[in-house]
Amino acid sequence: MDVWEREKKAAFNGGVMRTSIATVFYFWDIEKVEETANTFGKVNHYDPRCQASVSIIVNLIGEFLRGECDCQKAINFARERRRKYIENNKEFYSDFDKFTNPQSLEQLELNKLIGYSYKPVGCAV
Numbered sequence: 001m002d003v004w005e006r007e008k009k010a011a012f013n014g015g016v017m018r019t020s021i022a023t024v025f026y027f028w029d030i031e032k033v034e035e036t037a038n039t040f041g042k043v044n045h046y047d048p049r050c051q052a053s054v055s056i057i058v059n060l061i062g063e064f065l066r067g068e069c070d071c072q073k074a075i076n077f078a079r080e081r082r083r084k085y086i087e088n089n090k091e092f093y094s095d096f097d098k099f100t101n102p103q104s105l106e107q108l109e110l111n112k113l114i115g116y117s118y119k120p121v122g123c124a125v
Contacts, residue, residue: 096118
């Protein structure tokens with residue numbers, strides 16, 4: 001936590017990769033899924049951008065596991081919840097919006113900063 005608060009630069013995608021499995025255990029209760037996934041993620045990915053990314057991914061996975069598959073609903077829900085994670089860091093909003101509303105994969109600049117937390121989110125969306 002101290003490193004992130006000092007630097008405010010890191011936002012790696014490891015949290016997304018390591019926490020998605022948490023959805024399986026409580027997929028019927030998205031609040032519990034999100035809480036569990038972000039608790040896991042904070043261990044080594046405390047950055048609020050990582051937490052926002054985890055929130056979107058577990059919401060999408062939960063939709064599929066519940067058989068609802070309304071991805072747009074899950075994406076909209078997760079975008080609204082971003083405030084829970086990045087509301088105190090408004091400088092992160094533009095990147096969040098850019099990566100959660102991609103018009104194409106090229107817009108995500110996947111060949112640059114490959115470990116950035118919002119990139120797998122943009123691909124999933």
